Amino acid sequence: MKLENGTILSCPEHPSYVGVSVVAENFIVSEGAHIDAGVTMENVFVGQATQLGNQFSAENALFFANCEGFNSEVNSIFAGPYSVTHHKSTLLIASLFSFYNAGSGSNQSNHMYKLGPVHQGIFERGCKTGSFSYVLLESHVPAFSTVIGKHLTNIDAPLLPFSYITEEKGDSRLMPAINLFSIGTVRDEAKWPARDRRKANQKRDFIIFDVFSPYSVEKMRQGKAMLLKLYEETPREKSSIIYGGVQISRLLLRKGAKYYGFAIDRYLIGKIINKIEKAMETKASWKTISEQLVCNSASEDINEWLDLSGLLALKERIEKLMQDVKDDKTQTIEEFLEQIKIIYESFASDEWTYIYRAFAEDYGFMPDKMTPEDFMILVKRWEKAANSLNALILDDASKEFGDFSHIGFGLGFGENERRADFKAVRGELQTNAVVQKLRAEKEEIQRRAEGVMQTLESMV
């Protein structure tokens, strides 16, 4: 073991651990971190409950909470929380990640430079890169997207979150919004908060876990408008268009916009339903309910949001904090951290301001000014959106039990044994916990829609 010029933070609630054959120089290790088995690191920050091991090497890198690095190599990366790389031959370089999952052999680089190397990549929150995927930098991969294949084009598509980016015969193709109904996205949403390993009393990362938030929904709103415009502008004879360096099928321009529309409706109307349901518990009148939907925020630009290592924040607030630092209004680290905490605690109210204004823009009336009749139309719209996404996710989950998934089971035996072996290992569609949860969610959508509609009808 060789440790030079480092700080190791630890606490009784969650001791940090630095084990055998670790070589570290210029480093900070946070509470609950576990670094072991031949890790080499230089100029590295290791966040709370992050785990590094199995000859992992890191240089000039920051890992925030709950990251995992094993076997592989990273250089000059900014790894937001839950960034995970487990496999040999994976090299992450000069990029920003957050809630990221690297498949084996994931790699990024820029070998097209002629005036000296410049590497810069942005993989927004929730991205995955498949086995032996390659992304040419500079690239900006949209949030919650999956990259498969080798991409020799600079990808720049931040307004198309929840996409698949694949490669076919050397061409990069993007399928917008398809990850909205991937069972993997649903799993991730539940998995991240459940796997928060931090036990220290003081949690250093302020993490907003929500997959659907102003950060992702605003991108979808802008992405939807852009896709519809592109669809209108593209002649039918063209099978695809180029956008942000990638091909998008012309047919998927409209389809992607439709799927984004479902997710936007489910989020915006769903959040209003949440508030109305709560108010209805007290048998409130429509006037009283409307009063609870008021928004008095003075924020000017509510549409620009940032993901600061897991903290979703209004850009306006971050810019103000930066200006305060420049102007010496925020002078100490303690004052700075206090401001970050305030931004974290403001998320709920900022989110509501966003919802209020986006709702007014998309549906034509402010939440506190609409009538029960107006809202009844929107409840129907929410029900359709939520049911459509639920059906698509359920269909995706069902494929996990299809014939192709049986390949390799009951090897050397007949069909009956193959099915029995699959059932023993993977279970059955009807009894699968995720599928049951999705079916329960479908019933819940109907129950909620009917409940709200009944109450609204009584108010008309």
Place this chain on the structure above:
Amino acid sequence: MKREEIAERVIKVTARELKKSPEEIKESDRFSYELGADSLKSIELVAAFEEEFDLDLDEDEALKIQTVGSAIDFFAELLPE
């Protein structure tokens, strides 16, 4: 719309999107098996049907279409003569 016309258009769109010749497509063919449409291609295919027949399909309903024949029947019901 007559079933024959719908069948012809369904097969034309299927052939174009899945890169098959119309002659090799049978009504009993399943999109995901005999015709080899993976889940991503299936989404494009549904989008192509929507455009061909100028319809906006319910996702729940569209997911039930598994074969070429069921697609023809589905559109025949939606677009009566």
